[in-house]
Amino acid sequence: MARTAELDFVIFGATGxxxxxxxxxxxxxxxxxxxxxxxxxxxxxxxxxxxxxxxGWPRLPLILADVNDPRSLDEMARRARFVLSAVGPYQLYGAPVLEACLREGAGYVDMCGEPHWMADMIRRYDAKARERGVTALLSCGFDSTVWELGVMAVQETAQARFARPAPEVRSRLLRMRGALSGGTAATARETISRMMGSPQVAALLRDPFALTPGFRGPEQPDGESVRFDPDIARTVGPILMAAINTKNIHRSNFLQGHPWGRDFRYEELAVIDEEEVSDGGSPLAATAPRPGDGPPLSVLEAGYFDIMVIGIDPSGRRIACEVRAKGDPAYLATSRIVSEILAAASEAPSLPAGLWTAGAALGTGLADRLTRSADVIFTTSVLAKG
Incomplete structure (x- = not known):
């Protein structure tokens, strides 16, 4: 039964x-x-x-809460069915919010792209969340919800058409235009610092199964090669966000009981001969924005992304799902995506307890909702054999 509270959800870090x-x-x-x-x-x-x-909505409740004041976090969590944590870097400020949700029985949602922190939270709190019936949805946004839902769409179609899942999926970032905010820059700097200071963190960030405790699948593609991809007729190469998404894709398969097989392999690369692919600047540059700052709306509205997810069965048959949207991927598109995840979670009569990915918890219907309400378009097709 869904937990009752004064509010369906609250945005913590709303002024960021x-x-x-x-x-x-x-x-x-x-x-x-x-x-x-x-x-x-x-x-x-x-x-x-x-x-x-x-x-322009003067009746919106305002809640004072601070990560350094556990009582204020408890009061916030007590008043809402779900808390969206928009305060990062999560490796610095995320744990107290999740802990408050666990104490008070509130659901938790974030947009985390910090796998080492997520692995730590899973280790420390997944069992406790399951015991207390609390749902926590991590990495809700461009990273990693759209990639996860693209894989789920491919697998659903493969099962329907070929009566079996695709044991190999390759995702390709075809086009993207995105910018950089101060929060993202701060997260990148903190992650790099921890990676350089800890061999354990560095190893975890390289491990595709870092978020599947107790399970290791087959050897995965290295994700570092540059080559021509005949499926899209383009040259592809490494992409930074694969370090986040690959782990969440394997966790999704793990959480669902391996419907894509225990031998599932996943690769994520980007087109490298497309001049419109942009990361919006280096988070290490002196000119990087400060936390709380970001690009103007005109820059955000000029952004977009276009992804192709391709599932391959043992006979070479291919299922493709293109996922595309307008608006800066990490900010404008993510704001639409996470808003609908909050709405869908609050409507769900029940959700699995523990630390989950959004797609695994909410199901393939989430893609339909994002198409209707968040302008994220999923188009699935059957390709010729490679």
Missing amino acids: FTGRLIAKRLADTYGDGGKYRWGLAGRDGPGLAYLRDRL
Whole structure:
């Protein structure tokens, strides 16, 4: 049975760059006190009030909460069925929020792209969340929900057409235009620092099965090669986000009981001869934005992504799913995606307890919802044999 609370969900870190985008998306789409009851939370009271005024919904509840004040986090979690943590880097500020949700029985949602922190949270809290009936959805956004749902769409079609899953899936980032925020820059710097200071963290970041405790599948593609891909007739090479998405794809298969097989192999590469693919600048540059800052709306609106996910069965038959959307992937598109994940989670009569990926917890219907309500388009087709 779904937990009852004053609010369906609350955005913690609402005055941050991504938090503001999510708040605006929810306000523009759902208003306040309508279909969903939601609120804004953070440590900056005047900032929250200013944001509420800008959103134009004066009845939105404001909740003061600070990661350094566990009682305030408990009060926030007590008032909401789900808490969206938009405060990063998660490796610095994420654990207290998740811990408060576990204490109070609230669901937890984040947009984490920090696998070493996620592995630590799974080790420390997955069993406790299952015992307490708490659902935590990690990595909800461009990384890694759209990639996970693309794989799920391919596997669903392969099962329907070929009566078996595809044991190998290759994802290709065809085109992307994205920018950089201060929060992302801070996360990258912190992750690099920890990786350089800890051989264990460095090894975990290289391990495709870092998020599947107790299970190791077959040897995976190295993800470092540069080669011509005949399926898309383009040259492809390594992509930074594969270090996040590959682990979440394997965790999704693991959480669902290996419907794609225990021998499943996954590879993620990007087209490297496409001049429009952009990372928006280096997080290590002196000109990188500060936490809380990010590109203007005009830059965000000029962004986009286009992904091709290809499943291959043993006879060489291929299923493809193209996933595309307009808007900066990490910010504008993610704000739409995570808003709908919050809405879907709050509507679900029940969800599996523990630390989950969004696709594995909410099912393939999430892709349909994102197409209807978040302008993320999934197109599945059968390709000729390679």
